[in-house]
Amino acid sequence: MSLETPKYKRILLKISGEALAGDQKTGLDFPTLHSVAEAVGSCVKTGAQIGIVVGGGNFWRGVKNGEGKLERTRSDYMGMLATAMNGLAVCDVLEQHGIPAVVQTALDISRAAEPFDRTRAVRYLEEGRVVIFSCGSGCPYFSTDTAAALRAAEIGADAILLAKNIDGVYDADPAKVPTAKKFDRISYDEVLARGLGVMDATATALAMDNHIPVLVFALKDPANIKRVLLGERIGTYVGTDV
């Protein structure tokens, strides 16, 4: 155990699929996976319990890749299976770093990974294992951001750490609007009222209803994960008490 005290005892870390692709945008970038594993390992050493929801956008997104070509729910199931590939890869690389980890999936692919089971997941977390939740919510028409809010509520996480390709919540897309302003803190209500695209409205509402703060930051420097865990003010804090 390290001498550093985590601000949050149990966290749900959401890693988008695209973030796992590094600069390539698609597939898996192993140097990125290794630096994420290193960062997660340093978080585990603080005694924090870590659940991870992985996205699948580096392989397939239901609407973006399938719209007009495939029936929506089928396309969404493909997206969920993409998250399973990412989950297995993240688990493997964590184990390569000596970090005990397990994958649970919302869709039944039990030869590849365990089916999601909340009680077991919590027990693993208490034992110090990292639990990776794949296949999102198991339902089409949802996103992995919403699955992150759902799993966070189910496991009783103290915070959702949203590791993105962007370093926080802005009032406009900084890629398109150079004067876009980043928020240090913002309420769920304002995120919803302004229609800010940091995460979808369903995910924001679920986090709000269950009083789970959401910390949005850039995964580009994976050491940010631990900085946020220790309470350093980087990125954007989304909550009620702003």
Ligand code: UDP
């Ligand atoms: N998906 C779904 N239900 C869920 C989570 C994900 O149908 O509960 C599908 C959906 O098609 C989505 C894809 O899986 O586009 C990949 O997830 P997401 O786009 O959230 O991944 P990310 O953008 O975080 O990489």
